[in-house]
Amino acid sequence: xxxxxxxxxxxxxxxxxxxxxxxxxxxxxxxxxxxxxxxxxxxxxxxxxxxxxxxxxxxxxxxxxxxxxxxxxxxxxxxxxxxxxxxxxxxxxxxxxxxxxxxxxxxxxxxxxxxxxxxxxxxxxxxxxxxxxxxxxxxxxxxxxxxxxxxxxxxxxxxxxxxxxxxxxxxxxxxxxxxxxxxxxxxxxxxxxxxxxxxxxxxxxxxxxxxxxxxxxxxxxxxxxxxxxxxxxxxxxxxxxxxxxxxxxxxxxxxxxxxxxxxxxxxxxxxxxxxxxxxxxxxxxxxxxxxxxxxxx
Amino acid sequence: xxxxxxxxxxxxxxxxxxxxxxxxxxxxxxxxxxxxxxxxxxxxxxxxxxxxxxxxxxxxxxxxxxxxxxxxxxxxxxxxxxxxxxxxxxxxxxxxxxxxxxxxxxxxxxxxxxxxxxxxxxxxxxxxxxxxxxxxxxxxxxxxxxxxxxxxxxxxxxxxxxxxxxxxxxxxxxxxxxxxxxxxxxxxxxxxxxxxxxxxxxxxxxxxxxxxxxxxxxxxxxxxxxxxxxxxxxxxxxxxxxxxxxxxxxxxxxxxxxxxxxxx
Numbered sequence: 307x308x309x310x311x312x313x314x315x316x317x318x319x320x321x322x323x324x325x326x327x328x329x330x331x332x333x334x335x336x337x338x339x340x341x342x343x344x345x346x347x348x349x350x351x352x353x354x355x356x357x358x359x360x361x362x363x364x365x366x367x368x369x370x371x372x373x374x375x376x377x378x379x380x381x382x383x384x385x386x387x388x389x390x391x392x393x394x395x396x397x398x399x400x401x402x403x404x405x406x407x408x409x410x411x412x413x414x415x416x417x418x419x420x421x422x423x424x425x426x427x428x429x430x431x432x433x434x435x436x437x438x439x440x441x442x443x444x445x446x447x448x449x450x451x452x453x454x455x456x457x458x459x460x461x462x463x464x465x466x467x468x469x470x471x472x473x474x475x476x477x478x479x480x481x482x483x484x485x486x487x488x489x490x491x492x493x494x495x496x497x498x499x500x501x502x503x504x505x506x507x508x509x510x511x512x513x514x515x516x517x518x519x520x521x522x523x524x525x526x527x528x529x530x531x532x533x534x535x536x537x538x539x540x541x542x543x544x545x546x547x548x549x550x551x552x553x554x555x556x557x558x559x560x561x562x563x564x565x566x567x568x569x570x571x572x573x574x575x576x577x578x579x580x581x582x583x584x585x586x587x588x589x590x591x592x593x594x595x596x597x598x599x600x601x602x603x
Numbered sequence: 604x605x606x607x608x609x610x611x612x613x614x615x616x617x618x619x620x621x622x623x624x625x626x627x628x629x630x631x632x633x634x635x636x637x638x639x640x641x642x643x644x645x646x647x648x649x650x651x652x653x654x655x656x657x658x659x660x661x662x663x664x665x666x667x668x669x670x671x672x673x674x675x676x677x678x679x680x681x682x683x684x685x686x687x688x689x690x691x692x693x694x695x696x697x698x699x700x701x702x703x704x705x706x707x708x709x710x711x712x713x714x715x716x717x718x719x720x721x722x723x724x725x726x727x728x729x730x731x732x733x734x735x736x737x738x739x740x741x742x743x744x745x746x747x748x749x750x751x752x753x754x755x756x757x758x759x760x761x762x763x764x765x766x767x768x769x770x771x772x773x774x775x776x777x778x779x780x781x782x783x784x785x786x787x788x789x790x791x792x793x794x795x796x797x798x799x800x801x802x803x804x805x806x807x808x809x810x811x812x813x814x815x816x817x818x819x820x821x822x823x824x825x826x827x828x829x830x831x832x833x834x835x836x837x838x839x840x841x842x843x844x845x846x847x848x849x850x851x852x853x854x855x856x857x858x859x860x861x862x863x864x865x866x867x
Contacts (some may be wrong), residue, residue, distance in 0.1 A: 322787050326735050326750075329781060333748030496698035499673055500763065501689065501715040510711060514702040597701040598745020 329389070347568035379565040384572070387565045396549070404535060404550035405577060407463065411470030412531040419475040419527065423520075428508070436593030440476050448473030452541045461544040466535060473534030476529040481523010485516030517593055525586040532578045551577070619643040621686070622799030623672055624647040626845035629824075630667055642825035644681070649799050649859045651679050651766065656802045658853065660861050664825030665803045672801065687766030690801075695772040697752035699744045701804050705755045706731065706740030710760035730758040733792060742793050750781035754788065761796065770802045774809070783841060786812055790837055807850045807857060812841045817853060821860045829856050 368380045391397040434572045459465040497511035539552020558566030594600040614691045625647040631638040641664040709727040734754035774782045822826040
């Protein structure tokens with residue numbers, strides 16, 4: 307009886323591979339690629355509908371003459387302003403003046419905010435000393451920095467960069483701090499048992515684990531860069547500074563050209579959205595998807 | 604199929620070489636004076652190639668003891684030796700890094716151990732095949748089922764090439780069918796690799812199914828209450844009558860330990 311039991315057991319052990327393969331197949335997560343048509347309907351169609359609706363309501367308000375035309379220009383008037391800029395060839399130079407400033411300022415903010423965030427998250431004394439200030443700076447509108455920046459640095463590009471940095475560095479640093487704080491302790495313990503301690507632990511475990519928080523900080527840092535720059539450009543306009551989107555808006559105000567103002571606002575909005583959609587969102591989504599942190603569908 | 608239940612004598616084992624030696628270890632939390640005593644004078648040897656399970660109700664400090672052996676924490680008193688170097692540790696949660704694929708998780712362990720780059724890929728594939736997950740090298744953690752994740756975690760622990768594998772309720776979160784299969788897997792791999800295993804669980808049947816020796820800890824503070832040497836031949840099954848019989852006996856002891864706490 308003992309021998310039959312043993313053979314039965316051995317047979318069962320041989321079956322183990324097959325049993326396990328079956329379990330794996332049953333339990334595995336099924337990954338489904340979303341077809342292009344579904345993406346169009348679910349992701350592209352809704353915002354297009356929203357924009358069209360806004361345009362229709364806008365046009366209706368103008369057609370029924372709800373208010374004076376200098377207060378609310380027709381969509382076509384804004385379009386005309388755009389084509390004029392296009393024909394004069396100023397459209398791209400205006401866009402580029404602002405976008406290049408904002409991106410350059412953002413890269414500077416990245417270079418300063420990243421080590422600063424690491425320092426705050428890893429060194430207790432630094433965190434206690436400047437952590438709360440850094441968090442508080444995020445709620446200070448960067449427009450407040452324009453006046454001192456002009457007095458310190460004069461009406462030039464460095465003043466613009468100073469305002470961008472003061473707006474974006476706290477966001478980037480705070481994002482990194484939040485990312486590091488949210489690293490699950492289990493990962494740290496697992497890393498420790500594998501021998502990832504000290505610098506190795508920071509490099510192989512903490513940094514990659516903190517990446518999603520860091521990216522969220524970068525995204526917000528970009529939004530703050532762009533906002534800060536627009537505040538600086540609107541307030542501190544000078545012929546020496548070159549024509550950016552902020553100055554375009556300010557010129558519209560001086561000329562009581564509501565179509566020009568609307569155009570500037572729309573362009574400022576579009577650039578902010580475009581940079582986010584083209585650079586930061588894809589980056590963030592790629593990282594989250596690889597980790598299975600993105601809801602499907 | 605005789606089952607001997609003996610109180611092991613520490614003196615008898617002292618002469619034998621060991622994979623882990625825990626001597627008079629105590630641990631209290633919340634400061635040396637007036638702190639809460641979690642472990643009280645634990646002495647335990649794990650012989651090379653031995654499979655020991657630590658069994659106890661909640662509050663017996665079994666996970667604390669495992670952390671001490673793993674070197675994640677220091678004992679308040681006593682000493683712990685692991686001559687084979689830093690032990691490998693497996694948790695109840697898989698603890699795989701989600702930014703790496705299954706294969707790269709294993710390669711990270713190899714890299715931190717100092718295995719040259721050229722050999723890592725082959726070694727990772729070999730370990731995946733050992734846990735029957737050949738072909739899953741490029742799988743992301745979230746694409747794997749719970750049982751598969753624990754097998755990758757086991758492969759990663761094996762990648763440390765330690766003589767001693769510590770397991771902290773590694774199958775507690777799995778469904779019964781998967782757990783049963785992983786018991787078979789673990790027994791197979793333990794016999795193939797000749798590792799020493801110190802396995803923590805609160806599941807009596809699991810303890811008896813897997814171990815050569817079961818150590819029962821009492822709760823608050825954790826003390827060694829009883830030991831059983833199990834010589835039911837492997838491969839065992841959790842349904843085996845001998846496993847059930849001994850489980851019943853151990854469960855009675857465990858209940859006795861728990862009951863003591865209700866009498867104050």
